[in-house]
Amino acid sequence: MSENYTALYEQHKMAGASFTDFGGWQMPLKYESELAEHHAVRKAAGLFDLSHMGEVWVTGPEAGAFLDYALVGKLSAIADGKAKYSLICNTDGGIIDDLISYRRPSADGVEKYLVVPNAGNARTVAAALKDRAAGFDVTVEDASAETSLIAVQGPNAEAILLKLVPAGQHSLVTELKYYAAVEVTISGEELLLARTGYTGEDGFEIYVPNADAPALWEALLEAGEGHGLIPAGLAARDSLRLEAGMPLYGNELSRHVNAYAAGLGPVVALSKEGDFVGKEALAAIKAAGVGSTIGQKLVGLKGTGRRAARAHYSVLKDGSLIGEVTSGQPSPTLGYPVALAYVDVEHSAVGTVVDVDLRGKAEPFEVVPLPFYKRVK
Structure with a gap:
């Protein structure tokens, strides 16, 4: 326990x-x-x-510039009181965690951000931020406990x-x-x-x-x-x-997954000034067409039957393995099975019909747009 x-x-x-x-x-x-x-x-x-969940405070005159270097997004562009979804990546572009950063009102030239990592990654993210803070006028404080x-x-x-x-x-x-x-x-x-x-x-x-x-x-x-x-x-x-089509770290996201395959390319600010951890690798991944013309892409799947796909179930096309389910279950709101899966990009177009191996029986699923459910505002 x-x-x-x-x-x-x-x-x-x-x-x-x-x-x-x-x-x-x-x-x-x-x-x-x-x-x-x-x-x-x-x-x-x-x-x-x-x-x-974790809570890591980043404060100092260079807090925004530091987070621009430590994360893949342009955190310095966040207005006071606003938040931004971003990723912290390895040098090879693998995802250490996805997180939300809140910019709090600045005072006397001191910028202040609250970075919120996922539960199992809180200590890892705090340690990575402290390590990457070398050379920046910032303080990194892990307030999770x-x-x-x-x-x-x-x-x-x-x-x-x-x-x-x-x-x-x-x-x-x-x-x-x-x-x-x-x-x-x-x-x-x-x-x-x-x-x-x-x-x-x-x-x-x-x-x-x-x-x-x-x-x-x-x-x-x-x-x-x-x-x-x-x-x-x-x-x-x-x-x-x-x-809601939201990724879960450990299912859709991991150190073995990159932002472009995960459909999070817009989160990566390759055009921001200066270097950031993983920039070179991510630029190369994007240039190669990963998630668009080569490799695999995260997609939504809608079951046409009653049985649900589950994590790690194989996705097939004409009997050949083309991917794997990362999350899946019956949708209580929609009344049919839904799943997220990584599939080969040539089979990722909306409307494509694939099969999921449900413990030895192939069941049809259709690639559909994400999110599966969107609230009426």
Whole structure:
């Protein structure tokens, strides 16, 4: 059993959660029904403990320039209060992690960013950033161990937050754009509120000191009464992100995968000034046509039958192996099986019919556009 427990572990136990090891953490897999949790997020709201995620603060006069070098995107171009999705790569272009970076308001020439890596990669990313910081006037501080992260996701998320935020700050919540963050007072505490998520729905993520996390969790549950809010675990989080076509590190992304094969080429800012880690390799990969004319490409697959594809199942064309499923399951929202898979680029066009080997039986799937599900705004 993992020795890592979030500050909300006792709340999950009292709610009857089933636990699983994820990234070295004991996390709630589900409470009563993963399907009920999934549908709650799509129709009302779900409450998630994301405290296994990492939080790394990068501060200093050269914070933006440093992140331009350390990551593949142009982080210095982010406006204060905004966020950007990016990748941290090896020199060979392999993906160490995908992450979100928030730029906080600068003061006295000191820039400040919050970099949020995935659970199992938090220490690796923090170490890589500290190593790459040599020669830059920046400080890299790993605050993961002291920070909890709670998410409210779903169409009722905003209404729930407004019950806990002072009336004078309501506009800060209602006017907050997607991929942006602001400091607000929630249940009497000043906390960082981000309009981000991993479900395909509107929602918020709240950064809170560990000591204050249980009280915030309970306050959100109380505020969510009458709005359909229920706690949700990793099983629902996975089915939601899959419907939204969002990659999961360890499934779609790894050190053996590059941004162009993963469909994340637009995230790579090859045109930004100066060097960055992996630039030469990524430029060569793009020039070679990886993910477009050669190699493999990540695609969405829609099952035409009832049986679902699962990770590591083989993808076939006319009986020949052309790829592998990375994630797959029945879609609770759409009512048919969906999957993400890497397939040879010559078979990656939308409308292409392929087969997936479902434990010895070939079942037809069709390449479809991503995401599978997109909320109506």
